[in-house]
Amino acid sequence: LGVALVDLNSTNGTFVNGERITQCALKDGDKVQIGSMAVLRFNQQDELEQAFHRQQFEKMTRDPLTGCHNRLYFNEELQRENAFAKRKDAHLSIALIDVDHFKRVNDTHGHGVGDLVLRRLSEVLYGQLRTYDVLGRYGGEEFVALLRDAEKGGACVVADRLRSAVAETPFEVDGVEIPISVSVGVASA
Numbered sequence: 001l002g003v004a005l006v007d008l009n010s011t012n013g014t015f016v017n018g019e020r021i022t023q024c025a026l027k028d029g030d031k032v033q034i035g036s037m038a039v040l041r042f043n044q045q046d047e048l049e050q051a052f053h054r055q056q057f058e059k060m061t062r063d064p065l066t067g068c069h070n071r072l073y074f075n076e077e078l079q080r081e082n083a084f085a086k087r088k089d090a091h092l093s094i095a096l097i098d099v100d101h102f103k104r105v106n107d108t109h110g111h112g113v114g115d116l117v118l119r120r121l122s123e124v125l126y127g128q129l130r131t132y133d134v135l136g137r138y139g140g141e142e143f144v145a146l147l148r149d150a151e152k153g154g155a156c157v158v159a160d161r162l163r164s165a166v167a168e169t170p171f172e173v174d175g176v177e178i179p180i181s182v183s184v185g186v187a188s189a
Contacts, residue, residue: 006022012035093158097162167182
């Protein structure tokens with residue numbers, strides 16, 4: 001399956017491997033220049049290569065325990081969303097979620113149970129967020145949610161929904177119920 005690149009009479013021209021083109025069949029590794037600044041490398045991949053690259057991206061951006069985004073990814077996404085919100089004069093909020101007395105869970109039941117609680121907690125939190133909100137694991141038992149286009153009042157409603165959902169969820173391991181609650185703070189711009 002081939003890919004063709006066509007220049008529709010652009011002012012600055014389209015170049016493939018340094019030569020101006022009007023139409024060109026792209027090959028793997030071709031360098032495409034559009035205008036004076038943008039140079040792209042054409043890379044054709046089969047399904048196996050695509051799956052491998054997706055898997056590598058997930059490993060780099062996700063917390064392996066909870067499946068939430070990791071702190072690095074979250075911080076980068078926060079910068080992007082903040083810049084977008086400033087440009088568009090839009091609202092942006094974050095909710096910082098901290099598990100109350102989590103050290104007690106690890107000390108009483110062990111770190112393996114603590115890990116199970118964190119996994120289940122991330123599922124509960126994801127269930128309360130919109131698909132385009134970003135949930136990250138910020139620290140050991142600290143999570144943070146990036147709430148795009150959410151003003152302060154709406155973010156507070158989300159924070160209370162997160163807190164309530166966790167309070168109403170039974171956390172049980174080997175027949176032992178473990179009481180879990182969270183504190184949630186909100187910052188808005």
